Amino acid sequence: MTPDAPNPLRTYSRTAKALHWLVALLIVAQLVIGWTMPHVRKGTLPIGEIGWHVIVGVLIILLVAVRIVVRIARPPTGGSAAAGLVDRLGQGVHALLYLLMVVVPILGWANANxxxxxxxxxxxxxLPRIMPVGSKLGHDLGDIHSDLALVMAVIIGLHVLAGLYHHWIRRDDTLRRMM
Ligand code: HEM
Ligand code: HEM
Structure with missing residues (x-):
């Protein structure tokens, strides 16, 4: 390769990598908390494990906002612009993960308010109150929050399997470039 040839490999900035793993850790923890915390009913207070769900949720909201700003300001360089079908599938999964990282916390926030x-x-x-107290919509959004958390877990599972497939079976640098 000549020195000024474009780098064909996708590279993520250190900030993008740090944010990827930090947010991944928090979301996995949040799923575990969400599924092990006591059932939330009318009049339940956000204390104990439920209180942690809100705190971790706020951290996720803030870090995902930073992550999206960083992604727009410094997108990954190189990579497969002329992508094949499988690359496009991967990009579609990433787009869906970004969407869920925004929508799922906002629905939880609305339900909490x-x-x-x-x-x-x-x-x-x-954070600002985005839903009136006692709102029927806020209640229903809580159900969608719970359902979408499950969808998110399944998609994260596929995403992790894809990463391991690249690393151990295809033996390419996909996982290493996110390290
Ligand atoms: C909550 C969990 C996770 C979420 C929400 C998530 C989300 C994402 C997103 C949105 C991207 C695209 C980054 C971009 O192009 O800006 C990405 C890339 C990546 N993720 Fe994750 N991720 C999670 C966990 C993991 C785990 C556990 C692994 C380990 C196998 C992993 C491996 C990767 C790799 C290797 C890439 C780079 C793919 C590429 O270069 O095209 N992710 N992730
Ligand atoms: C990516 C971030 C999040 C994930 C993965 C997540 C996941 C979950 C899960 C798995 C449940 C339990 C669902 C069930 O009972 O089957 C849940 C419930 C809940 N979460 Fe989250 N959550 C997230 C963010 C938030 C945030 C930011 C808030 C608010 C600050 C929040 C508030 C709630 C509330 C109030 C419930 C109870 C909903 C109800 O039963 O009506 N969540 N969440």
Whole structure:
């Protein structure tokens, strides 16, 4: 390769990599908390494990916002622009993961506000209230939040399998370039 030839390999900035793994860790923890915490009913307070679900959720909301800004400001360089079908599938899964990383937390936030729970890191700050207390819509969005969390877990599972497939079976650099 000549020195000024474009790098054909996709490369992620250190910030993009750090954010990928930090957000991945928080989302997996959040799924575990969501499925092991007590069932949320009318009048349930956000304490104990449920309180942790809100705190971890706020961290996810903030970090995903940073991640998207970083992605737009510094997209990965190189990579397969003229992608084949399988590459496009991978890109589609990534786009879907970004969508779910935005939508799932917002639905949880709306449901929490409809229960009159503050969504923030007390006593530092509270995020704006996006749903009136007692709202029927807020209640229904909580059900969609729970369903979409399951969809998200399945897609993350496929995404992880794809990463391991690249590393151990195709033996290419896909996983290494995210390290
Ligand atoms: C909550 C879990 C995760 C989420 C939401 C997530 C999301 C994403 C997204 C959106 C991208 C595309 C990045 C971009 O182009 O800007 C990506 C890339 C990547 N992820 Fe994950 N990820 C998760 C966990 C994991 C895990 C556990 C692995 C380990 C196998 C992994 C391996 C990779 C790799 C190798 C890439 C780079 C793919 C490429 O170069 O095209 N991810 N991930
Ligand atoms: C990616 C981020 C998130 C994931 C993966 C996630 C996952 C989950 C899961 C698995 C459940 C339990 C569903 C069930 O009972 O079957 C749940 C419930 C819940 N989550 Fe989240 N959550 C996230 C973010 C948030 C955020 C940011 C908030 C609010 C600040 C939140 C508030 C809630 C509430 C209030 C419930 C109870 C919903 C209901 O039963 O009506 N979640 N979440």
């Amino acid at each position: 409809s229960r009159d729970w503050a969504v923030g890191l007390a006593p530092l700050f509270e």
